[in-house]
Structure formats: structure tokens, C-alpha cells
Amino acid sequence: MTTEHNPLGLPPEKIPRHVAIIMDGNGRWARQRGLPRLAGHRAGTENLRRILEACVEFGIEILTIYAFSTENWYRPPNEVRGLMSILEQVIDRELEELNQQGVQLRHIGRLEGIRPDLQAKIKQAIERTKHNDRLILNVAFNYGGRAEILDACRRILREGLDPDTLDEETFSRYLYTWPLPDPDLIIRTGGEYRLSNFLIWQAAYAEIYSTPTLWPDFDKEELRKAILEYASRERRFGRVLEKV
Numbered sequence: 129m130t131t132e133h134n135p136l137g138l139p140p141e142k143i144p145r146h147v148a149i150i151m152d153g154n155g156r157w158a159r160q161r162g163l164p165r166l167a168g169h170r171a172g173t174e175n176l177r178r179i180l181e182a183c184v185e186f187g188i189e190i191l192t193i194y195a196f197s198t199e200n201w202y203r204p205p206n207e208v209r210g211l212m213s214i215l216e217q218v219i220d221r222e223l224e225e226l227n228q229q230g231v232q233l234r235h236i237g238r239l240e241g242i243r244p245d246l247q248a249k250i251k252q253a254i255e256r257t258k259h260n261d262r263l264i265l266n267v268a269f270n271y272g273g274r275a276e277i278l279d280a281c282r283r284i285l286r287e288g289l290d291p292d293t294l295d296e297e298t299f300s301r302y303l304y305t306w307p308l309p310d311p312d313l314i315i316r317t318g319g320e321y322r323l324s325n326f327l328i329w330q331a332a333y334a335e336i337y338s339t340p341t342l343w344p345d346f347d348k349e350e351l352r353k354a355i356l357e358y359a360s361r362e363r364r365f366g367r368v369l370e371k372v
Contacts, residue, residue: 153342230262237271
């Protein structure tokens with residue numbers, strides 16, 4: 129994509145290939161309006177459609193969203209049931225449209241603990257869209273960064289991998305996100321400044337951007353601001369760049 133054809137006016141190397149979003153603030157958004165928390169989660173789900181469209185327009189290839197963490201199971205049971213219901217409704221309502229728009233759906237996290245019928249729908253959505261290549265959407269559902277690393281270690285031990293051959297690249301092959309590249313930019317809405325157990329291996333050299341905007345209000349313009357901020361930074365990956 130050339131600078132002229134990119135609405136951001138940026139050279140391709142300044143556009144993050146992989147963006148990950150911690151979608152925070154649904155509950156506060158609902159509380160500000162005197163609504164139940166689930167209303168905020170539904171508003172956040174509706175917002176995802178416009179962010180997907182903006183990602184395609186801006187030339188982002190991979191979007192990873194933090195939809196439900198391993199810690200979210202400790203929320204009130206009615207909220208957990210509501211979140212599961214929202215995921216099911218999104219699959220039922222949006223799958224065909226996402227497929228037609230060329231979105232490839234992937235799940236990162238554990239399927240254990242999710243209802244068997246919902247597990248089946250998740251697998252069906254992944255299979256249905258696996259050949260799409262316009263945008264990859266990773267849905268981190270029942271996901272935890274520490275759980276991901278533990279699962280990777282368990283697989284390595286089960287396969288009897290020689291410890292002397294283990295390096296970072298090999299370890300990465302056992303993560304949920306393999307073979308995708310690590311995120312370039314991690315956005316957290318809602319104003320907090322922590323990763324909350326999200327992609328903690330993959331985020332080692334990601335640029336972090338926090339905005340006070342609550343997730344249901346995070347729109348195309350807010351995404352544009354995040355990308356422009358990313359483009360203004362110098363990524364050194366632990367190295368010192370020599371001045372010419």
C-alpha cells in the first residue's frame with residue numbers, strides 16, 4: 129500500500145501490521161448511562177464492527193481483541209452467562225457477514241470450561257473462515273497470558289524437546305498465536321496502564337498506547353490517533369541506533 133492510497137498518509141513501514149486491543153471500559157460506559165453492565169458489553173460488541181472496517185481501511189493485517197480472560201470467570205455468574213450469550217449471538221448474527229468481508233476468525237485461549245455447544249460454534253466459525261485473508265481477527269476468549277505460557281511448557285515437556293535446543297523462536301511455536309507475528313501495537317482503552325495478563329510473551333517489544341476513551345466510544349478516529357502515535361515512535365527492540 130502506498131502513502132498516496134493510505135488514508136493515514138503514512139509509509140507502509142510505519143503502519144502496525146498487528147494491532148491488539150484490551151477492550152476496557154464497558155462497565156463504566158454502562159454505569160455512566162444508568163444501564164446494567166451487560167448493556168455496556170453489548171455496546172462494546174457492536175463497536176467491534178466499525179473497528180474491523182477501520183483496520184481494513186488503514187491497512188492493518190491482524191487484529192487481536194481481549195474478549196474474555198481466564199480471570200473473568202470470577203465475575204458474578206449472571207455476567208459470565210451474559211458474556212457467553214453475547215459471544216454466541218455474535219457468531220450467529222455476524223459470521224456470514226464476516227466471512228463475506230474476508231475476515232479470518234481465530235480463537236486464542238482455552239476451550240475448556242466453555243459450553244460444548246458454544247465450543248462447536250467457535251470451531252465452526254474458525255473452519256468456515258480459515259481461507260480468508262483480508263483481515264485476521266484473533267479473539268482471545270478464555271485467555272490468559274500465564275496460562276498460555278504454561279500450556280506451551282506442558283506441550284514442550286510432553287513432546288520431550290531437548291532443553292538445549294530450546295530458544296525463543298522454538299518456544300514461540302508452542303504459543304496460541306503461532307505462526308502469526310507478535311503485536312506491533314497494543315491499545316488499552318479506559319485509561320489503565322497495565323497488560324492484565326494479555327499477550328505477556330508476545331508483548332515484549334510492542335508499543336503500548338493507553339487512551340481514556342471507553343471501549344464502546346473508541347471509534348475510527350481514536351484508532352487513527354493510536355496509529356499516528358505509534359508511527360511517531362522509534363522502535364529499537366533493545367538496541368541503540370547509531371546516528372549517521
